[in-house]
Amino acid sequence: MKLPSIKHADNEVIGSVIIVTSIVMILSAFFLPVVFLMVLQDIFFFSRSHWYFAAPPSAYFMFGAGMLWIPIILITFLSVKVWMENRDRVISNVWVYGLLLILSFPIFALSISNYYYFDDEGIHYSELFSFSEAEHSWDDIEKVIRVTNSEGGVSSVEEYIFILESGEELDVPFDTTKHEVRQIISRVIREYGYELIEQ
Numbered sequence: 001m002k003l004p005s006i007k008h009a010d011n012e013v014i015g016s017v018i019i020v021t022s023i024v025m026i027l028s029a030f031f032l033p034v035v036f037l038m039v040l041q042d043i044f045f046f047s048r049s050h051w052y053f054a055a056p057p058s059a060y061f062m063f064g065a066g067m068l069w070i071p072i073i074l075i076t077f078l079s080v081k082v083w084m085e086n087r088d089r090v091i092s093n094v095w096v097y098g099l100l101l102i103l104s105f106p107i108f109a110l111s112i113s114n115y116y117y118f119d120d121e122g123i124h125y126s127e128l129f130s131f132s133e134a135e136h137s138w139d140d141i142e143k144v145i146r147v148t149n150s151e152g153g154v155s156s157v158e159e160y161i162f163i164l165e166s167g168e169e170l171d172v173p174f175d176t177t178k179h180e181v182r183q184i185i186s187r188v189i190r191e192y193g194y195e196l197i198e199q
Contacts, residue, residue, distance in 0.1 A: 018074045018075065025070050028067060029064040036063060045115065051120075051184050053117040054175065055115050056114060056173055057173060062128060066107035066108045066111065113126050114127065118184055122139075138192055143195035144160055145198075146160055146197070159171055172185075
């Protein structure tokens with residue numbers, strides 16, 4: 001028995017599958033990127049030589065966008081299919097929706113390759129829209145700016161900005177739950193004698 005193609009599939013059946021899948025994907029897009037990104041980056045980039053490895057917020061937003069992209073395409077497909085069939089026509093060019101779904105993979109890949117880490121050599125990072133890694137030696141850094149935020153009389157570190165001798169700035173977001181980052185940066189500042197500017 002030959003199964004019907006997706007363009008001839010029953011709207012109630014395919015509709016319920018798409019709606020449930022879309023709801024799950026939309027809800028998951030707000031918390032699963034943290035888990036998926038941590039696991040996938042650990043698989044692809046883990047090294048014992050790293051003092052500290054992290055993904056910037058942009059990586060999580062991009063992964064979430066990839067997860068939201070899938071239900072958008074599925075719901076668009078279902079809406080067009082129902083609209084066409086209400087006019088006694090069959091949806092055509094289904095392959096376009098498949099191609100648009102495949103576009104979520106580059107979005108996921110870009111988010112996974114967006115990271116930074118510290119090691120003996122210096123600071124390494126891969127920007128959001130790049131698959132290549134840039135490296136700056138600890139010797140290339142001239143000074144460090146510690147950006148703090150005071151709320152309710154309590155001061156907390158928001159980010160560190162490393163100023164290179166070339167004038168380029170490297171922003172490193174500070175995760176308040178990762179105390180080792182502050183210790184690592186403080187040790188590097190002492191060892192290399194960087195000028196520390198509070199901002």
